[in-house]
Amino acid sequence: MLPPAADARPEPAEPDAPRATAGRAPVLRTAASVAIGLGLLGLLVYHADVDAIHEHMGELGWAAPLVLAPWVVIACLDALGWRCALPPAEAARVPFPSLVLIRMAGEAINSVTPTAAVGGEPVKAHLLRRWGVSPSDSLASIVIAKTALTVSQSLFVILGVAAWCERSERRGLGTALVTLLLVATAAFTIGLVALQRRRPVAAVWRWARRLAPRSRLVARFEPSAHAIDARLAEFYRMEPHAFWRATGWHLSAWVLGVTVVGLIMYLIGTPVSWLDALVIEALSQPIRAAAVVIPGGLGTQEWGGVALCRLLGIPEDQAATLWLLKRGRELVLDGVGLLYLVPRWRGVAR
Numbered sequence: 435m436l437p438p439a440a441d442a443r444p445e446p447a448e449p450d451a452p453r454a455t456a457g458r459a460p461v462l463r464t465a466a467s468v469a470i471g472l473g474l475l476g477l478l479v480y481h482a483d484v485d486a487i488h489e490h491m492g493e494l495g496w497a498a499p500l501v502l503a504p505w506v507v508i509a510c511l512d513a514l515g516w517r518c519a520l521p522p523a524e525a526a527r528v529p530f531p532s533l534v535l536i537r538m539a540g541e542a543i544n545s546v547t548p549t550a551a552v553g554g555e556p557v558k559a560h561l562l563r564r565w566g567v568s569p570s571d572s573l574a575s576i577v578i579a580k581t582a583l584t585v586s587q588s589l590f591v592i593l594g595v596a597a598w599c600e601r602s603e604r605r606g607l608g609t610a611l612v613t614l615l616l617v618a619t620a621a622f623t624i625g626l627v628a629l630q631r632r633r634p635v636a637a638v639w640r641w642a643r644r645l646a647p648r649s650r651l652v653a654r655f656e657p658s659a660h661a662i663d664a665r666l667a668e669f670y671r672m673e674p675h676a677f678w679r680a681t682g683w684h685l686s687a688w689v690l691g692v693t694v695v696g697l698i699m700y701l702i703g704t705p706v707s708w709l710d711a712l713v714i715e716a717l718s719q720p721i722r723a724a725a726v727v728i729p730g731g732l733g734t735q736e737w738g739g740v741a742l743c744r745l746l747g748i749p750e751d752q753a754a755t756l757w758l759l760k761r762g763r764e765l766v767l768d769g770v771g772l773l774y775l776v777p778r779w780r781g782v783a784r
Contacts, residue, residue, distance in 0.1 A: 471732030475761075478736050478754055486751035487758065490702040497701050504694045505763050508687045512583070513537050515683035518676045519578035519669070520571065527565045536561045538771030545768050555580075561778060570661030577662075578669055581626055582677055586684035587719055588619045593689075594716020597709050601746075627677075631670050633663040691715045698759050704752045714756075717742055736761065 479487060494501070513534040517525045539561065540554030547553050559572040592615045599608025639659040642652050670677065695711040706714075721738035722731040736757040743753030 468732065471734065474734060475732060475736055478740065479758070482740070482750045482754035487755050490704075490752060490755040491759075493703045494701050500701065501694075501698055501759055502763060502766060504690055504697065505767060508690050508694075509534055509538060509767065511683050511687035511690065515582055515586075515680040515687070516575065516579040518680035518683065519575040519582070520567065521575075521665075524565070524567045524571055528562065528567065529565075532565075535771065535774040538767060539775040540771070542768035542771035542775070545764065557775065561775075568661070570658050571665055573658075574662045574665035574669065577630065577666065578677065579680060581623075581630070582680035583684045584626075585619065585623050586681045586688060588615075588622070589681075589685055590688040590716050591719050592616060592619065594713055594719075597712040598717065601709055601713060627670055630666045633660075633667070635659040635662045635666075688715070695756065698756055699752070702752065702755055702759075704748070706746075706748065710746050710748075713746060714739070714742060732761075 510530075513530065516537055517528075517530070517533060520528070536558055540558035543554030543557050555573075555576050558576055559569055562572040563569065592612055595615060596608050596612050599605065599611065636659045639652070639656055642649075642655075646652050692708065692712045692715045695715050696706060696708060699706045699711070718735070718739050721742070722735045736754070739757040739760075740750060740753040743756065744750060
């Protein structure tokens with residue numbers, strides 16, 4: 435009988451089990467939320483009458499590609515808003531079509547993750563490195579562009595509230611609400627800009643350093659944190675006009691979305707007024723923002739949008755057709771963004 439080898443002890447497997455379970459948990463949560471969203475979407479289609487939706491879809495015919503064209507323009511307008519947040523010298527080096535595709539790739543990542551996630555933002559920053567944009571400048575530009583996007587979205591929702599009150603012939607209430615919301619938006623914008631000028635990234639770094647004092651990754655991020663804060667402070671001090679240009683481009687994109695709603699309803703044979711289209715597009719923004727668990731607001735966005743349309747007197751089958759076409763548009767544009775990202779993913783994942 436041979437003696438046991440001295441180094442033949444089995445490696446303990448227990449510590450790896452919790453780690454594997456923890457790694458699978460986000461995937462399982464995302465899969466479950468997507469399944470819930472698909473279920474809600476299927477229920478909506480069934481409830482709204484599949485045959486009627488199919489008939490409305492058939493009304494598009496050869497004009498179906500026209501539904502996508504305005505959203506391409508919207509993607510370009512949003513990219514123009516982002517370009518305003520980049521340092522002029524670095525923005526000039528990035529070809530505009532590439533900037534559009536990079537933004538689409540980042541937004542596609544955000545769409546397939548829960549709404550609260552921002553996984554696409556580091557992807558955007560990394561893809562800009564190809565044209566020599568520093569990580570600190572690209573990340574600062576993303577923060578600035580997100581701020582401008584949020585401000586423009588708030589203004590757009592206020593337009594929707596005003597349109598709703600005008601349509602309901604409640605002008606006194608509308609004036610009071612719009613005034614209150616404008617004051618709140620102004621205060622929010624001033625506070626957000628003031629916060630970004632007070633070195634917020636370095637503050638987050640110090641907090642992370644206290645939580646993980648021996649982390650090499652956190653230690654390596656210190657120069658970048660200070661560089662991002664420096665760029666934010668410089669931008670708001672030297673280029674305030676660029677912030678308002680970015681806000682204007684993003685607001686133009688939101689307003690063009692109103693035209694898209696009107697175009698879709700016209701093409702499926704149920705035209706609506708521009709005022710109704712404004713209410714639908716503007717007041718649907720808070721609905722999607724509220725769906726922070728399900729990726730892309732799948733299902734919840736459609737149910738909320740249909741309910742909003744019903745308040746305007748639009749039949750359920752027509753409203754469901756509108757929101758299914760909007761969802762189809764998202765899938766197509768997100769697909770383009772992911773196709774752009776796939777050959778570059780190896781560099782991003784490093």
